[in-house]
Amino acid sequence: MKTLSDEPGPKTGARGWISRVAGRAVFWARTNLFGSWFDSLLTMATLWVAASIVSRGLLPMAALDWSVIRDNLKLILTGSYPEPQLWRVWIAVLYVSLFGGFSFGGAGGRMPRSLAIVAAAQCFLFLAPISTSSKAYVACGIALQLAGFFSSRLLDARARAWIAGAAWISFLPLSFFLAYGMTGPDGWMPVVATNYWGGLLLTLMISLTSIALSFPLGLLLALGRRSSLVLVRAASTCFIEVVRGVPLITILFIAYLIIPLALPASLNPSVFIRAMIGVIAFHSAYMAENFRGGLQGIPRTQYEAAASLNLSKGKTMVFVILPQVMKRMIPVLVSSFTGTLKDTSLISIIGLLDMIGISSAIVSNPEYMTSSTQVLVFMAAIYFVLCYSISSASYRLEARLGVTTTKAGGL
Amino acid sequence: MKRIAWVLVLFSVLTVSVFAQPKQGSTLEAVRKRGYLIAGVNSSNAGWAYLKSNGSYEGFEIELAKALATAIFNDPSKVQYRPLTSKERFTALQTGEIDVLIRTATFTLTRDTDLALNFTTPYFYDGQSFLVRKDSGVKTIDDLDGATIAVLTGSTGEITLSDIMAARGLKYKPLLFESLEELKNAFFAGRADAWTSDKSSLAATASSYPNAKDYVTLEATVSKEPLAMAVRHGDDGWYDIVQWTLYALFLGEEKGITSANVDKIKASSKDPEIQAFLGVKDALGQKLGLSPSWAYDVIKKVGNYEEVFNRYLGPGTIFNITRGLSVPWTKGGLLYSPPFK
Structure with a gap:
């Protein structure tokens, strides 16, 4: 029987193309993978490691029963937050969608890639097995995002900056108000005590608040440490050094145990507030040291130049020094923001059901007792998405401000 | 000006602490x-x-x-x-x-x-005991000499463990965990020879594990855990x-x-204690500050x-x-x- 390869003639058409590509691949492998005996050894070792990761790690994982995630999605995202009140959390999400899209509007002529990625992720979520009402909210989110994006392009840059700034500054107070509520149990917006908050909602509430508050507090502490007033300087230095010298777990325990004993019983703050105080104190001390580093990097001549323009001390700080400090500090700030986000997982040891706390609660349910791998992998994925989006946003910001010339990472 | 500020601060601290005394109400x-x-x-x-x-x-x-x-x-x-x-x-x-x-x-x-x-x-x-692998050959506590034993920190189990091991002169390596979840994963992954906890907890956790039959709880109960x-x-x-x-x-x-038969019993029982219990006569609940039918409600609803x-x-x-x-x-x-x- 005559087969294809027996046919004479020049290597043209699809067959020729295949053999050309194969030839090139062999050549590439020879030069890059098997150049010397040592290279070959390394290649084989790497392949073996990769193969065993796939066969022993990834394949068994894909074969696991992932229904635990679908069944407990509500728990992972919001903890024990009462189901009839979930619309309030959704409003906060929609708010982010609207102003997220709005803020992207200024980014350039065409639709930026990140917005497209977010929209694609939302479309994917829309197809995922979630309840019909959640799908409606997700669809609403996509629509609002696009609406925000296009409406912001109708405005000039100044108006856009003002609106976006106001929206983001009011976001945290607004979401607290939405999540906590205001009326009695029978009103239209009943109070949901913080011990019902959990999962991603709790993680985000604590980490975003501590990022938002440790930033100004850290700046004040750093300035206090450089102050000429002895008392202010001593107090700031003392706070920074004591807090930095103690692990976060200890700070959390102190906050948990000491605050209620120090305060009168009627003021007894909830564990949520106590944890937040601990996390904020810890991160503002670190932030203060970041700022100190940034401040020290500003050459003396900048102060002298400002002084020669007859600027007061305060004006020198606000208009000359701090803008330069901020710009330099973006990479440091981003790494401490992602650190804050991940550190909040420690609050589970004082009984708060954040993403880590909720994952051990889920696997205590008799139905899901053998699913701890799935739950932990899913939690890791959520943390990765959050931290990666923070850092990629900062790369964009750095690029736009011209802080770095080298291209920072990215997948 | 500064002094006024200090006085104000002091005053506000005092007022807060005076008005915010813990109430000794019931x-x-x-x-x-x-x-x-x-x-x-x-x-x-x-x-x-x-x-x-x-x-x-x-x-x-x-x-x-x-x-x-x-x-x-x-x-x-x-x-x-x-x-x-x-x-x-x-x-x-x-x-x-x-x-x-x-x-x-x-x-x-x-x-x-x-x-x-x-x-x-x-x-x-409840009472404390040990969970071990069946094929480990451990039958009594004395067989655990030199073993690595997983235990939850902050529990009475941790203290009991060190007490009984010291009393018997046995050496062991404690492996402490903050959460049951971590402990479970470590123990079933073979990081410890034994896991000590209350019998109820051992039974509950082992039953959820796919290879539950490979593990056994020791007969001995080493502590009282009421x-x-x-x-x-x-x-x-x-x-x-x-x-x-x-x-x-x-x-x-x-x-x-x-909860199924409480209504029938309440209507028909002649036992004076049951009558008092369910609030048919003698409003015992009121002595506790509760409604007369409190015990009936508890049985009926829970x-x-x-x-x-x-x-x-x-x-x-x-x-x-x-x-x-x-x-x-x-x-x-x-x-x-x-x-x-």
Whole structure:
């Protein structure tokens, strides 16, 4: 029987193309993978490691029963937050969608890639097995995002900056108000005590608040440490050094145990507030040291130049020094923001059901007792998405401000 | 100007501390005024107290909290659950953050006195033992010489372990864990030779593991672990309510009164104690500050001890925990309710 390869003639058409590509691949492998005996050894070792990761790690994982995630999605995202009140959390999400899209509007002529990625992720979520009402909210989110994006392009840059700034500054107070509520149990917006908050909602509430508050507090502490007033300087230095010298777990325990004993019983703050105080104190001390580093990097001549323009001390700080400090500090700030986000997982040891706390609660349910791998992998994925989006946003910001010339990472 | 500021600060601190003195009111009053009970519970103890997929709490200990809420409000849903770790559970009670602690707390003298707590009669008589691999050949505690033993930190189990090993002159390496989840993963991955905890907890966890038959709990019970509810010192009225609610569950089982037949028994029973118990005559509830039908409500809406136990830990569940001493005195156990007279 005559087969294809027996046919004479020049290597043209699809067959020729295949053999050309194969030839090139062999050549590439020879030069890059098997150049010397040592290279070959390394290649084989790497392949073996990769193969065993796939066969022993990834394949068994894909074969696991992932229904635990679908069944407990509500728990992972919001903890024990009462189901009839979930619309309030959704409003906060929609708010982010609207102003997220709005803020992207200024980014350039065409639709930026990140917005497209977010929209694609939302479309994917829309197809995922979630309840019909959640799908409606997700669809609403996509629509609002696009609406925000296009409406912001109708405005000039100044108006856009003002609106976006106001929206983001009011976001945290607004979401607290939405999540906590205001009326009695029978009103239209009943109070949901913080011990019902959990999962991603709790993680985000604590980490975003501590990022938002440790930033100004850290700046004040750093300035206090450089102050000429002895008392202010001593107090700031003392706070920074004591807090930095103690692990976060200890700070959390102190906050948990000491605050209620120090305060009168009627003021007894909830564990949520106590944890937040601990996390904020810890991160503002670190932030203060970041700022100190940034401040020290500003050459003396900048102060002298400002002084020669007859600027007061305060004006020198606000208009000359701090803008330069901020710009330099973006990479440091981003790494401490992602650190804050991940550190909040420690609050589970004082009984708060954040993403880590909720994952051990889920696997205590008799139905899901053998699913701890799935739950932990899913939690890791959520943390990765959050931290990666923070850092990629900062790369964009750095690029736009011209802080770095080298291209920072990215997948 | 500066001095005025200091005076203002001092003044405000003083006013806050004067007006914010802790109120020594009764807990029952505070709970009634608030409209719900605050119970300190576990959030991740399978069978005993855990979260369902929709975010609500479930389990044997949760039922005890519901019974208490029913006794007070005639509504099992009037409870706010406060998840606690084993380390912070007593502090939460001392600081007044919770009204009652129902979180597998072992009743000991030190806790009763030093921590200023009042424990009720135990709701479950547990005891510490060891879980080992069947093929390890370990049969008695003496076989554990030199073993690595996993234990939860902050539990009585940790202390008992070091006591009994020291008493027998055995060497061991403790492997401490903060959460049951981590401990489980480490133990079943073979990082420890044995795992020590209360028998109920060992049984509950081992049963969930796919290779449960490869593991065995040692016969020996090395400690007494009476699990009891706890309240703060200084409010005897509140203590009585918590205590007698538990007795109501005991008496329900002892007399065979269940949520299904309670209406019939209430209508027909001639037993004077049952009549007093269910509020047919002698409004006993009022002596506790509760409604006359409080015990009837508890049995009707939550069930008696046996019903509650079987719902989450009994033979119908994957845990199938043996009740051991936790059966009514009429069956040779230790669940004994004083007379409802």
